[in-house]
Amino acid sequence: MFASPTVRISFIFLAIALVGLLFADIAITASNPWRDLGNFFLGIVTPNFFSSEGLLTALLRTVAFAFVGVALGSFFGFLLALVYQSLPVRIFCAFIRAIHELFWALIFLQFFGFHPLTGVLAIAIPYAGIFAKVYSEILEEADPEPGRALPPGTGNIVAFLYTRIPDCWVKMRTYTAYRLECGLRSSAILGFVGLPTLGFYLEASFSQGLYSDAGAMLILFYVLIATMPLWVRPKLLPIYLLGAPFFLGEGLPIVWGNVLRFFTEDIVPAPLRNGEGLAGLTPWLNDLMINEAMPGIWNTVVLTQIALVATGILSLLAFPLISNHFGGPMRRSAGHVALVIVRSTPEYILAYILLQLWGPSMLPAVVALALHNGGIIGHLIGRQTNSLKLRPDAPTGFNRYTWELVPRVYRSFLAFLFYRWEIIMRETAILGILGIYTLGFYVDSAIQNIRFDRAMVLILVTALLNIGVDALGRYIRRKLALQTLPNC
Amino acid sequence: MSGFDLSGLTASFSGKRVIGPLSLKVNPGDKIALVGKSGAGKSTLIRLIHERINRNSSLVPQDLGLVNALSVFHNVFMGQLDKHATWYSTLTLARPFAKDKAEVLSLLESLSMGDKLWTPAASLSGGQRQRVAVARALYRNAAVLLADEPVSALDGPMANSVMTHLRGRFSTSVIALHDVDLALHYCNRIVGIESGQIALDQPTENLAATDIMSLY
Numbered sequence: 001m002f003a004s005p006t007v008r009i010s011f012i013f014l015a016i017a018l019v020g021l022l023f024a025d026i027a028i029t030a031s032n033p034w035r036d037l038g039n040f041f042l043g044i045v046t047p048n049f050f051s052s053e054g055l056l057t058a059l060l061r062t063v064a065f066a067f068v069g070v071a072l073g074s075f076f077g078f079l080l081a082l083v084y085q086s087l088p089v090r091i092f093c094a095f096i097r098a099i100h101e102l103f104w105a106l107i108f109l110q111f112f113g114f115h116p117l118t119g120v121l122a123i124a125i126p127y128a129g130i131f132a133k134v135y136s137e138i139l140e141e142a143d144p145e146p147g148r149a150l151p152p153g154t155g156n157i158v159a160f161l162y163t164r165i166p167d168c169w170v171k172m173r174t175y176t177a178y179r180l181e182c183g184l185r186s187s188a189i190l191g192f193v194g195l196p197t198l199g200f201y202l203e204a205s206f207s208q209g210l211y212s213d214a215g216a217m218l219i220l221f222y223v224l225i226a227t228m229p230l231w232v233r234p235k236l237l238p239i240y241l242l243g244a245p246f247f248l249g250e251g252l253p254i255v256w257g258n259v260l261r262f263f264t265e266d267i268v269p270a271p272l273r274n275g276e277g278l279a280g281l282t283p284w285l286n287d288l289m290i291n292e293a294m295p296g297i298w299n300t301v302v303l304t305q306i307a308l309v310a311t312g313i314l315s316l317l318a319f320p321l322i323s324n325h326f327g328g329p330m331r332r333s334a335g336h337v338a339l340v341i342v343r344s345t346p347e348y349i350l351a352y353i354l355l356q357l358w359g360p361s362m363l364p365a366v367v368a369l370a371l372h373n374g375g376i377i378g379h380l381i382g383r384q385t386n387s388l389k390l391r392p393d394a395p396t397g398f399n400r401y402t403w404e405l406v407p408r409v410y411r412s413f414l415a416f417l418f419y420r421w422e423i424i425m426r427e428t429a430i431l432g433i434l435g436i437y438t439l440g441f442y443v444d445s446a447i448q449n450i451r452f453d454r455a456m457v458l459i460l461v462t463a464l465l466n467i468g469v470d471a472l473g474r475y476i477r478r479k480l481a482l483q484t485l486p487n488c
Numbered sequence: 489m490s491g492f493d494l495s496g497l498t499a500s501f502s503g504k505r506v507i508g509p510l511s512l513k514v515n516p517g518d519k520i521a522l523v524g525k526s527g528a529g530k531s532t533l534i535r536l537i538h539e540r541i542n543r544n545s546s547l548v549p550q551d552l553g554l555v556n557a558l559s560v561f562h563n564v565f566m567g568q569l570d571k572h573a574t575w576y577s578t579l580t581l582a583r584p585f586a587k588d589k590a591e592v593l594s595l596l597e598s599l600s601m602g603d604k605l606w607t608p609a610a611s612l613s614g615g616q617r618q619r620v621a622v623a624r625a626l627y628r629n630a631a632v633l634l635a636d637e638p639v640s641a642l643d644g645p646m647a648n649s650v651m652t653h654l655r656g657r658f659s660t661s662v663i664a665l666h667d668v669d670l671a672l673h674y675c676n677r678i679v680g681i682e683s684g685q686i687a688l689d690q691p692t693e694n695l696a697a698t699d700i701m702s703l704y
Contacts, residue, residue, distance in 0.1 A: 146566070149553035149621075151628055152543040153570035158577040162566055166557035 005480055006414055010312075017309035020302040025437075026366070029359030036357040043211025044218065051213045057249075058201040059220055062187045064247035065116075065197055067240050069123025070183035074176050076124070077131020084136035094470070097129030098463035100430045101186045102348075103440075105193050106447055107459070111262035113255065116248035119195045123186050127179060134175055135168075142167040177232065181225060185346040188221060192348065192433070196249050202349065206356055214353075218345070225344045266452040273453075288454055292446075293461050296432070296439035300465065303362050303438055304425040307369035311424065312417050314374030315381060316406065322382035325390070325400055339382075343375035347427045351434055360435045368431075369424055377416045381409050415482035422470040429462045439465070490631040490660045491516040494540050499532045499684075507532050507684040514632075514660065521671035522664040523688075524681035524703050530664040533681065534636045537662060541632065546625035546658065548635035552617055556610035560601065563609050563620050564592045567628035595623050598653060600646070614641040622650055626657055633661035639670070668700050 002008055030036060049055065083089050105122035112118045146163040191199025198217055205213035232240075265273060271280030320326045321335030342350075347368050354364030385405050394404050432440025439462045446455035476482075495511035507529045514520065522530045531550050538547055546567070547553075554563050562581065565588060569577055580588065589605075596602050599619045604612065609620060618641045625633060633654060639647035647667075651674045654661065665671045671678060671692075678695055680688030680703045687703060 143553075143555075145549065145551050145553035146555045147553075149547055149549055149624070150566060151568070151570040151630075155569075155574050155577075157574050158569050158572075161578055161581060162558070162562070162569060163555055166555050166562075169557055 006410060009476065009480065010414070013305070013312075014309055017306045020305045024302050024306055024362045024366075026363045027359075027361040028363060029361060030357060033358045039209075040211050040214075040353065040357060043213075044215035046212050047216035047219050048210075048212035049216045049220070051210065051216070054201055055213070055217060055220070058191070058196060058198050058217070059224065060247050061195075061249055062184060062191075062197040062221075063224070064244045064249075065119045065123060065190065065195070066180065066183035066187040067244035068120050068248065069187065070127055070176070070180050071241055071244075072120065072124035073127025073183075074131050074179070076128040078135055080128060080132035081135035081139060084132055089132075093129040093132045094467050095129070095463055097126045097133070098426070098466035098470070099126060099459060100426050100440075100462075101126055102189065102193060102430050102433065103443065103459050103462070105190055105195065106443070106455075109193060110266065110447070110452060111259040113252050113258065114194060115251040115254045117254070118251075119187070119190050119197070120248065122190060123183055127183065127186075131176075131179065135172060138168045138171045138175070139164055141171075177228075180232065181228060184221075184225060185344075189346050189348040192352070196251075199349065203352070206353070218349075222341060222344055226340060262452065266450075267456045269453045269457075270451070285457075288457055292442040292454070293439075293458060295437060296429075296442045296458065297461065297465060299362075299436070300425065300429050300432075300438040300462075303365055303431075303436070304421075304428045304469075306362070307366050307373075307424050307428060308417065308421055310366055310370035311373040311377065311420070312413070314370045315377035315413065315417070318374055318378030319382035319385065319409070320401060320405075322379065323385040323405070325385060325388075325405060326397075335382075339375045339379045341375075342371045343379060345372060347372040348430065348434075351431050355434050355436075362436055365428065365431045365434075365436050365438075369427060373420050373424060377413065377420065380416055381413050384409055384412060411480075411482055414480065415477055418473040418477050418482065421473040422466055425469045426466050429465070491518070492541050492632075494537065497533070497536050497540070499529070499536055501532075505684060507536065510684070510686050512537070512679070512686070514662065517659055518677050519655065519658075519660070519675045520662045520677045520679050521675035521692075522662060522679050522681055523666070523668065523671055523700055526666070528681040528703075529684040530681055531636050534634050534662065534664055538634050544630055545632040545634045546628040546630040548621050548625045548633075548638040550636040550664075552621040554609040554617055554620060557608060559606045559608055560596065560604045560612070560620050560623075561589065561592050561606060564595065564623045564627050567624040567626075592623075592627065595626055599623055599650065615643070615646070618642060619646075619650065622654070626653065629657070631658075631660060633658035633663065635661065635663045637664055637666065640666070668697050671700070672697060 002011070080089060080093055084093070101122050104125055105118060108118040108121055112121075142164045146167075147159060150159055150163065188198040191197040191201065192203060194200065198221060202214055202217050205211070205217065269281060269284060271277070271284045274280070318339060322332055322339060324332065327335075350368035350371055351365050354368055358364050385408075388405070388408060390400075390404055394400060429439040432438035432442065433444045435441065439458060443455050443458045443462070446452070446458060491514050493511075493513040496508070497510050497512065498508040499506050522533060524530055534549075538545060555566070561584060565580060565584070572580075576585075579585075593602060593605055596605060599622065601616060601619055601623070604616060604620075609617060612620065618638065622635075622638055625635065625638075635654065638654065639650050642650060647670065651670055654663070655674050661675075663671075663675065665675075672695065676692050678688065678690055678692055678700065679686060680700065682703055688700070690699075
């Protein structure tokens, strides 16, 4: 069994995660976690949709920010995809997508303040980097034959419009729709840094113990995402796109003096600002690296590795829930609902809720990351097993799972898992804002202390770490010849 | 330019020579059938000629080169994309002009496909797809036709009708054909390819089916 490279790599990652567990801070510190969890579930089953009109406004703002942000991201992402062959463009895109939406929001908040532009750009910028990469991959896969059959002298633009776009249109549309769903999640969590979306409402309800209000918000959010195929229609899109900018809210006006100060003073490293020159820069950077960046990187990596393996285990346990090789239609429908719920809930919201209930430690983060990502991969793998045709006398039950299905889907399972490795790490870093000592914690503290120079360096470190893990993940996928689609 | 004289035609595939070196002189009025076993290099030769005459030909490639997501009309219209301004072609993607519609429609009707004008290429049968590629080549209306098995997926009467159209429209052509009877009937010169070399080059009137069979 260990001769197989996929099995070997799985056990290597399992071992790393087990060693990580020795160092990780896994605990339930709340005095009565189960009562709180019980109260929370009670809130979900007794939702209060009418507590205030704030809920509907928050819902509207969430949708508006998602539409404007994703539309701008896909427009500029498409333009970037056309020149994606250029190395500087690729590096630029890798960089902007390595920085999480919430980090972008934290940066823009410092100089645009609570202006709608902050939320829009926080979504549009990282999404443009992701769209550029995926669109360019889709365009590359287009059939080259029609282009060869064109008469010479055909203009480049016309050739592109006739031979590439039609071939890629469906894939690009599907991917963009998927990204819109992600955009709704991103938009919702922007509320946690103060923008007027669902996260803000959720945090307010939680801090006052209004679990029924929070439950209503979560239920509305699931309904919003589950009904997307009904309300996101090609014919309605122009209306949404034209209308969305008017529903972003007023926010607060931009103070341009702040913008100027941010770039010319705030983010200039303190020693340079105070005239200590380059000599002062080394101890400043040393201090930052040893006391903040290093512990942040260590905790981020440990938490990521544990969450990655937990995600893998959960995906393998979850996919039978929707696989038509097990159980009847009733059980499968219930499975679908369960997986839709866990994968529709942003990791950040799951982690926030669990953290409120169990107290601060790495445990809520691991569980949140594993639930969300395990739900996504479990869904994709389960759907894949549904297209498998087994021999009529194939074993059933547990033997079918272990002998027929898992060996068949294991490679794509690993492909999805390594694809999500970088995503899990990006989320792990950001969960620091909730008080877990990953890189986001140090970024957030630096911002709280109005030390933007330090925050910018730490965000840069986070971005480089993500780019590194992305490269490693791609290397492993190539080494094991694992193929995957970008829509995961 | 309707005739051409090509020499030093060679092609290699992963280090292995599959064509040539060979020379081929095509005179105006030549209707050449390329015959030979599959794998002899006919398709490669068609591609080579296409590149060497700077793609100034009406081409029916073996894999047809259709854009599956576009309608039959648009696939045929692509044969004249070089003749229109960018804005004209772009607008045509969304809303074709009546003049072009009429022209493409009459062409398709001559190939018994008038009812498929707006069908996406993806939902056509193999034979229908082949006729769309033929229609595109006819619409392109270059001086030379280069075609790789243009009727392989068509039944007898339809194959004959399509070959008649091609013969009528193009005075000069090079067509790869595995069907010896079609080759003898519609072409005036037979070029036999064997192991990447010309093994036979004769006017059709000097040949009978049995002479060609020796190549297979």
